[in-house]
Amino acid sequence: xxxxxxxxxxxxxxxxxxxxFGPGSSLPSPKTGRLHEARKGRGARSNRSGxxxxxxxxxxxxxxxxxxxxxxLRTHVSDEAxxxxxxxxxxxxxxxxxxxxxxxxxxHGCVYCFARPTHAYMGLSAGLDFESKLxxxxxxxxxxxxxxxxxxxxxxxxxxxxxxxxxxxxxxxxRITRQVLEVLAEHKHPxxxxxxxxxxxxxxxxxxxxxxxxxxxxxxxxxTLDGKLARAMEPRASTPGRRLDAIRQLxxxxxxxxxxxxxxxxxxxxxxxxxxxxxxARMGAREAGYVMLRxxxxxxxxxxxxxxxxxxxxxxxxMKIVRDMRGGKDYDAEWGKRMTGxxxxxxxxxxxxxLAMERHGLSRQRLPLRTDLFEAPNAGPxxxxxx
Numbered sequence: 001x002x003x004x005x006x007x008x009x010x011x012x013x014x015x016x017x018x019x020x021f022g023p024g025s026s027l028p029s030p031k032t033g034r035l036h037e038a039r040k041g042r043g044a045r046s047n048r049s050g051x052x053x054x055x056x057x058x059x060x061x062x063x064x065x066x067x068x069x070x071x072x073l074r075t076h077v078s079d080e081a082x083x084x085x086x087x088x089x090x091x092x093x094x095x096x097x098x099x100x101x102x103x104x105x106x107x108h109g110c111v112y113c114f115a116r117p118t119h120a121y122m123g124l125s126a127g128l129d130f131e132s133k134l135x136x137x138x139x140x141x142x143x144x145x146x147x148x149x150x151x152x153x154x155x156x157x158x159x160x161x162x163x164x165x166x167x168x169x170x171x172x173x174x175r176i177t178r179q180v181l182e183v184l185a186e187h188k189h190p191x192x193x194x195x196x197x198x199x200x201x202x203x204x205x206x207x208x209x210x211x212x213x214x215x216x217x218x219x220x221x222x223x224t225l226d227g228k229l230a231r232a233m234e235p236r237a238s239t240p241g242r243r244l245d246a247i248r249q250l251x252x253x254x255x256x257x258x259x260x261x262x263x264x265x266x267x268x269x270x271x272x273x274x275x276x277x278x279x280x281a282r283m284g285a286r287e288a289g290y291v292m293l294r295x296x297x298x299x300x301x302x303x304x305x306x307x308x309x310x311x312x313x314x315x316x317x318x319m320k321i322v323r324d325m326r327g328g329k330d331y332d333a334e335w336g337k338r339m340t341g342x343x344x345x346x347x348x349x350x351x352x353x354x355l356a357m358e359r360h361g362l363s364r365q366r367l368p369l370r371t372d373l374f375e376a377p378n379a380g381p382x383x384x385x386x387x
Contacts, residue, residue, distance in 0.1 A: 041235050042073060043109030044116075044127035045305040048298070073132050075107055077170055080135040085143035085180075086158065092335050095366055096192065099159040100144065102176040104135035106164040108196055108237040111306040112263055115163045117297040126298035131236075134170060141179035145377050148187055155374040157190040167197035169236060181206045185215075187377055190369035193218045194260060196237040198246040208253040214370040217256040219287070220247050222276050224269045232310050244283050251284025256367050258287030264349055265293045266321035267314050273349070274356045281360035288362040290353055292341045293322060300330045321345055 087099050105119060109131040116126035124133050137143075147153070160166045166177040184191050185206050193200065193216070200207075200218060210216040220243045224230050230240050238246070250257040259280040264270050277288055295303055307315040319330075325341030326332040332341075340346055357364060 040072065041109070042128055042131055043111040043113075043233070043235050043306070044131065044302050045309055046302065047125045047128040048301075073128060075132050075134060075170070077134045077136055077174075080104065080137050082137045082139060082143060084147065085137065085140050086147050094162075096157055096159040096162070098156060099162045100140065100166075100180055101160075101163045102137055102140050102166050102174075102180060103164050103168060103170065104137075105130050105133060107131055107134060107168045107170060108165055108234055110196070110234045110237065112233065112265070112293060112295075112299065112303055114294045114296060114299060116299055116302065118163070120298070127302055134168075136170065136174050136176060138174070138176060140176050141183050144180055144183050145187075148183070148189065149377040153376065155189055155371045157192050157369050157371075158184065159192050159194070161194035165195055165197060165237075166193065167195045167199040171197075171199060178203055178206070181210075185210050187375050188213060188215060188373040190215045190371055192216070192369070194221060195219075196221045196234060196243065198238040198242040201246050201249045204249065204253045204255070207250070207255045211253070211255045213373055215373065217258065217287075217367050217369065218250055219258040219260050219289075220280075220285075221260045221262055222280060223261065223263065223265075224272055225275055225279060226269075226272070229269065233306075244279055247280055247283040247285050251286075256287075257285050258289070258362075259285045260289050260291065261353075262289075262291035263293040264290050265318065266325075266345065267317045268311065270349065273352055274359075277353075277356040277360050277362060281362055286363060287365070287367065288353075288357050289364065290349070291339045292325065292346065292349070294338060295322065295331045296333065 085100055087101065089097060089099070104122065106113060106115065113130070116130045119126050119130045119133070122133075122135070124130070148155075160177065160180065166180075171177050181191070181203055183189075191210070195218070200220075207216050207218065222240060222243050223233065225240045227239055227241070230237070247257050247259065259276070261273060261276055264273065273290070280288065293303075304315070304319065307318055311318075323329060325343050325346045327342070332338060340350065354364075356362075
């Protein structure tokens with residue numbers, strides 16, 4: 001698969017063709033008015049060619065407003081015949097070593113998403129392609145059952161939602177995430193879920209049963225309580241209010257629930273840390289964590305475009321603080337620093353977060369899940385030894 005469970009990049013199969021836009025097309029600035037409707041409800045402002053493409057193309061405004069150019073950008077979903085479904089990682093600064101991503105790309109359209117660069121390995125753009133050219137893995141549950149039945153498999157918590165959201169809108173029809181959970185529940189395998197979607201409450205029937213055995217926990221990503229800002233940053237994710245209500249429903253169902261304030265963006269949502277933690281604690285959240293804004297590869301330019309469009313008055317200040325935390329760079333991938341940054345600003349955020357968690361009774365300790373209940377799928381009759 002392109003990308004580690006936490007979004008870092010590694011090799012993947014060759015490219016596939018684009019279903020809609022021409023190669024590397026890039027939408028003009030919305031200030032011109034052209035194609036503004038085409039990307040309504042999307043996060044990225046452009047669709048530049050992937051970094052591995054031999055040819056780069058970028059659209060420009062020639063002044064001719066052609067009606068056919070203004071058709072809304074539709075989501076296109078392709079089925080992917082995945083060969084494996086559990087992705088392994090050895091990253092020393094994350095708490096899991098395996099994950100499942102039922103989908104490539106994410107329709108939520110979060111402009112800051114660190115998984116966007118993985119689309120380049122599919123011959124697609126990290127911009128609008130990432131949120132409109134999606135890949136589903138309909139054989140995920142079948143593959144999972146096969147991989148759990150392998151001789152010598154040792155159960156550890158599988159993380160779902162660490163790269164792309166397992167409850168993005170297409171899950172409503174595809175139900176691949178639910179199928180994966182059904183397999184995990186059947187074989188009593190521990191799982192941790194991270195999502196920005198209130199759709200997770202649909203699966204309370206499965207999750208509450210697993211929770212009784214200490215096999216599941218769920219974290220909702222809450223980046224802001226401001227509905228207007230959330231719509232701009234995460235245009236197709238659940239509203240902040242619906243995410244808070246999802247935390248309440250999960251908690252009342254006995255499912256251990258936490259929150260990720262991710263990402264913390266300097267001079268944009270950093271002032272909301274205390275308010276977010278107070279709100280989620282009232283809804284029953286037990287744990288909390290945060291991640292500072294990360295801008296690897298194409299995300300740097302995509303985020304800068306978004307800032308210039310949505311918050312031009314703060315754009316320079318936001319990027320200055322980001323670089324101050326990253327040793328003068330837009331991003332520093334060093335283990336232990338990539339999630340938190342460094343310097344006075346990063347230290348202040350860390351202290352504020354810790355104090356707010358203590359004030360509202362939230363834990364930074366990760367709840368351990370049980371592995372001793374695991375029941376491996378029946379791998380079929382063993383061949384009799386030859387005499």
